[in-house]
Amino acid sequence: MNTDTTTQTRTHTVVITCPRGKTGRDVLQALSSQGVDVRPVGRSEQTPFDWTDESTWRPALSGARAAYLVYQPDLALPGAPQAIARIAAIAREEGLEHIVLLSGRNEPGAVESEQALRDSGLDWTVVTASVFAQNFTEGLFHPAIMSGVISLPAADMPEPFTDTGDIAAVVTAALTDERHRGKTYEVSGPSAVSFTEAAAEIASATGRSVRFEQVPPEAFIADLEQLGLPTEDAAGLAALFEEILDGRNRTPADGVQQALGRPARAFSEVVAEAAAHGVWSQS
Numbered sequence: 001m002n003t004d005t006t007t008q009t010r011t012h013t014v015v016i017t018c019p020r021g022k023t024g025r026d027v028l029q030a031l032s033s034q035g036v037d038v039r040p041v042g043r044s045e046q047t048p049f050d051w052t053d054e055s056t057w058r059p060a061l062s063g064a065r066a067a068y069l070v071y072q073p074d075l076a077l078p079g080a081p082q083a084i085a086r087i088a089a090i091a092r093e094e095g096l097e098h099i100v101l102l103s104g105r106n107e108p109g110a111v112e113s114e115q116a117l118r119d120s121g122l123d124w125t126v127v128t129a130s131v132f133a134q135n136f137t138e139g140l141f142h143p144a145i146m147s148g149v150i151s152l153p154a155a156d157m158p159e160p161f162t163d164t165g166d167i168a169a170v171v172t173a174a175l176t177d178e179r180h181r182g183k184t185y186e187v188s189g190p191s192a193v194s195f196t197e198a199a200a201e202i203a204s205a206t207g208r209s210v211r212f213e214q215v216p217p218e219a220f221i222a223d224l225e226q227l228g229l230p231t232e233d234a235a236g237l238a239a240l241f242e243e244i245l246d247g248r249n250r251t252p253a254d255g256v257q258q259a260l261g262r263p264a265r266a267f268s269e270v271v272a273e274a275a276a277h278g279v280w281s282q283s
Contacts (some may be wrong), residue, residue: 012037014175015061017049018070022134023102026168027068027175034176039064051083058090066098066175067091073229075102076109076244077236084113088120098123098181100174102167105130105186106248107240114184123181125174130188130249133161133267136198137274143227145280148209150199153217153238154245158192160252163265170259185255190264192250201268205275217242 014031018024019040031038041049041060049060051072061067069087071080084101091099101117104110105128117124135141144150170187174180193201195212203210217238224234256264274280 013039013064015039015041015064015067017041017060017068018072019045021070022132022139022164023168023171024068024070026165027171030168030172031175034172036176054086057087058094061087061091061094061096064094064096066100067096068100068102068171068175070102071113073233074104074110074237074240075113076104076107076240077233078109080109081112081116085116085120088117088122092120092122096122098125098175100125100127100171102171103128104240104244105188105253107244123178125171125180125182126184127167127170127174127255128184128186129162129167130253131159131161131245132164132167133189133265133270134164136161136202137270137279142279144223145199145202145208145210146282148211150195150210150212151215151220151223152195152212152241152245153215153220154241155214156194156196156212157245157247158194158197158250159245160188160190160192160249161198161267161270162188163267163270166256166260166264170256173259180259183259185259186253187255187259188249188253188264189267190252191266192252193267198267198271201271202275202280205271206280208280 014036016024016028016038019028019042028038028040039047041047043050047060048056050056099122103114103126114126141150167187170185199210199212220238221234225231
């Protein structure tokens with residue numbers, strides 16, 4: 001009887017890292033609504049998990065069938081490939097079958113992490129995404145919008161901002177349908193939008209004054225430090241933005257269509273919905 005119970009748990013449980021994040025919470029909700037047994041893990045969850053504390057990894061994965069991995073602060077930063085290789089090895093030792101990894105589109109450091117998972121011996125699915133559209137509604141760019149200026153250490157290159165709901169839908173499909181195993185889905189919005197255009201879209205939807213400006217990396221790092229980010233992580237993100245916001249991702253990807261059979265959601269739709277919910281209203 002005990003053996004059967006263990007087998008059932010291993011067959012059905014899916015571990016969700018970063019379950020309160022932009023994609024994790026939607027994956028958690030979608031899987032739960034489908035009757036999938038989910039295990040949210042994190043620093044504030046009932047099951048502890050911390051990317052900086054390897055001792056939490058094995059207990060978080062034990063007995064599960066699959067996992068959705070969202071590495072923090074970013075998969076392109078130093079140490080991430082080693083962490084992914086190590087957690088994949090632990091997952092295999094614990095009997096997991098499948099890992100879905102969220103990655104950054106065309107980020108050199110992230111590519112190493114993706115390959116570490118592919119080399120692990122586990123079934124895998126990689127979802128690589130362009131910059132999140134929801135960074136404007138609740139993430140990194142939200143305080144900047146409230147201040148009226150979106151400042152980045154990069155030129156005003158077009159980017160097909162990705163709806164995190166689309167990402168979550170692709171991840172959910174990958175975790176519930178074996179046909180998605182062994183595939184890499186490159187996901188983005190359906191069209192590229194510059195930061196100046198994004199600011200104008202938000203200004204039009206809200207009546208706020210919002211603009212974009214390019215700033216030196218040092219100024220960007222100082223802004224992130226004021227938001228509570230450690231200096232090392234802030235510097236890493238500054239370097240990442242300088243690198244990836246160079247136009248390399250301006251061509252939209254079709255991963256949402258490939259995985260789900262429908263078009264990706266447009267940035268204008270995300271902005272309209274967010275404005276209707278008052279996310280940029282003065283508190």
